Amino acid sequence: MVDQTNSITYQKLDRLTDNLAGYLHKQGVTLNQPVGVLLEKSQDFIIASLAIMKAGGVFMPLELKYPDALLAKMVADAKPSLIITKSQYSSRINSELSIQILPIDRENNWNSPPTLNLELPSIAPENIANIIYTSGSTGEPKGIILSHQAIIAGELRREQVSLSKSGYPIAYVLFQWEIYRPWIKGSTTYIIPDEIIYDHQLFLDFIYQNKIKEITISPSLIQSIFNTVVVDCIISKLSGLEVIWVTGEALTKQLKSKLIDRLPSTRLLNFYGINECFTIAIDNLREIEDLPSGFCAVGIPFEDDEIILLDQNGQQVTPGNEGEMYIRSPCMFREYLNKPKLTADSFVDINGNRFFRTGDLAAILPNGKL
Template sequence: MFDRHYAAWPDHVPRHLTLPQTSVFSNLEVSALRYPKRNAIVYYDSSITYEALHKDAEALAGYLKNCGVGKGDRVLLYMQNAPQFITAYFAILRANAVVVPVNPMNRATELEHYVADTSATVCICGQELVGFVEPLLGDKTTLQNVVVAAYSDALNVETDLDLPAEVRAPRAELSHPQMIAWNDALNAGHVPGPLTVGPDDLAVFPYSSGTTGAPKGCMHTHRSVMATAVHGVVWTHSTVESTILATLPYFHVTGMQSAMNGPIYSGATIVLMTRWDRKVAAQLIQKYRITRWVNIATMAIDFLSAPDVGEYDLSSLNNISGGGAAMPKAIEAKLYELTGLHYVEGYGLSETIAATHLNPITRPKAQCLGIPVFDVDSRIIEIDSGKELGPNEVGEIITHGPQLFQGYWNRPEETARSFIEIDGKQFFRTGDMGYYDDEGYFFLVDRVKRMINASGFKVWPSEVESLMYRHPAIRECCIISSPHPRRGETVKACVVLKDEAGAVTEEDVIAWCKEEMAAYKVPATVEFVDELPRSPTGKLMWRVLQEQEWKKAAS
């Protein structure tokens, strides 16, 4: 068991955590019993109590049962962040079924993969996505029933907040016989059967894109989902009095666990946003006295770049954390200057349903994954030999813990390749390159597949990106490889300049890099772009830029 990090373990936090031996739905049931009139959700100033949320989840579970959904069946949840997402999530679990959260950026062809892979017969979707679901109905796929939610139905008071178009849109009429409006499904009067699932039954299949091939369903049980939900609450000292700002998408495991399942477990209040808007976020933090905000570095960068951010009262915040990419030091410094809080980074994957590593709140390290959390055993190994490495030696991060998935749905061969046995335990091979320091803090170097090999010199793009963020004119950057006739491949930087940068040339940036980093790391070319491609969760889609670069060179 890796224990080097215990010297940095936070005070008053146990090293072992006993998890509830119940279903994830039980968390909502218990909070509704304890705090029936407390707001579970605040949605653009409209509120929903725990009692009402529980009642709606039970009603929708009854409708799902009437559609033939039974234990272990997969139900697609294809929706943006909204109260209906939370209701549907818990309704599916209440029906003893499995939640399959689908990225709302996916379109009909992509959605067809999820239907075929899971044999789902029911999809619960936002009404703006109906056009992508409808082509799959009839006898074309297994899909038979679609519940359609209008986000505006969750608004019960007037608001002066700027609402996204999808939230403003009134409920539309449905013409397809296999579709039913959200309110009609809830009011149909169906009652769910008994709750029969327990900790070792399947609960959620978040899909991982991996490095190659079609997305793969990560099989998570109620036990593994419970693990990171409870871990986050205990680590951050969250209580029923906490108020969490939810800006990360719920289809993604970080948003799902930190801003939905964790708060519902503790009976806290979720202040929910459908779309990211830095002004609305600042207004909500001030108005609802937000205590915790989990985001990604790109959101924090955008938030802190607002010229009027200092005019808002952010004093209620006691924890700002995130992951997905390292927080640039300059941005972290601005955050500390503004709030007195350090940005607390963490690390996890779809296969671990959020965090396996978190920084201690009182002892965080910048651009660091953190230390292994409760009952997690992480190691560093050589990629090829599997030999375990020591402190400050770069290798692949492997991990074992209660949040580990059961494998990839319908892909036993890929599952087998993803694990390695050490000391009688099965460790998941993350595909991430990193190391741990003398205190047991883990650091990410890069993805195994992303390394640039320039004449034998190994260049890790995230390291170069981190250095380039120090340039006063650079707002964002992405490092990719570019083919080179002599070196094989070389380094290229795609750069977004700050609005106030003025006249900055490619030569200026390269000259600056030569002063700041080893010669083999210096970008051979710099391309200025208006924006970088990002996923719906805000992650930098470096692979898109990489593929474009090599295709351009080939032609």
């Protein structure tokens, strides 16, 4: 794992996360208990997330970009047993909530090896691994509860499709869930700070100089790079990439064509998911259909998913016609935290099975692609 300050091996990562997991366990963290992480993208962020899960706790990232009022709502809702942060950020946590704070940069107790007789809890696939909060566009953030099983199932789907080598450098660019993929592959994680990502020339230089082989990126960031950096520079700096995952937004056929033209040797994958089920369909951009809407299809759904499209009358639509998407999947979230009514309203019974109502409109093409 490499950031701007230093690099550590998997062996050291294992030791540091064991130490922190032991400390968290002594502080009372156990199975299915949320632990907040209020940190920038860094080695400390990744160490904290893995240690929480080793301790049996629930990794709950808290974004520094969120306003204090929104952070306070999330913390009040989840009631984490502890928040891992740095001393410079601790004032952003509402003191009235009486949450224990671990300033990872000041507190040295966590970095001592756990006692020999310390036994961390056994973790089952159905245990909670992660709570992801939406940004709360309605003013009320939602906590999405994900199990270990759902996360692993989603990441193994990407591994099944990527055809990439083990151990090669992967960049951690935008999305919090990017931390899981390198662990599965045994890859080197390069953590790219935001100040580099949004200076497009520095970003391209970072990819090139560190011989990065795989990135996950949003269409809007790619488009911004294409709009501001000359084509020859883009081609020379990104030609070493073996895999690019495009996700987070709908991909236009115009942007797809630019990617294919400028990166002729890179495996380009369009990746569709939602917060509640983050791996639904993946497709190779070089084989993907352009739709009349100007966007690209997202691929054939995975065999162990079941997707049904319903019209406004609750009737299943025929292939090629648009309907609201309902899904059953092993990657599915469990429930919304502390929102039983919202959870109940979000799932419906279809033919005796429990389906999640995504709110997305979709169509299935005659060839089976979504």
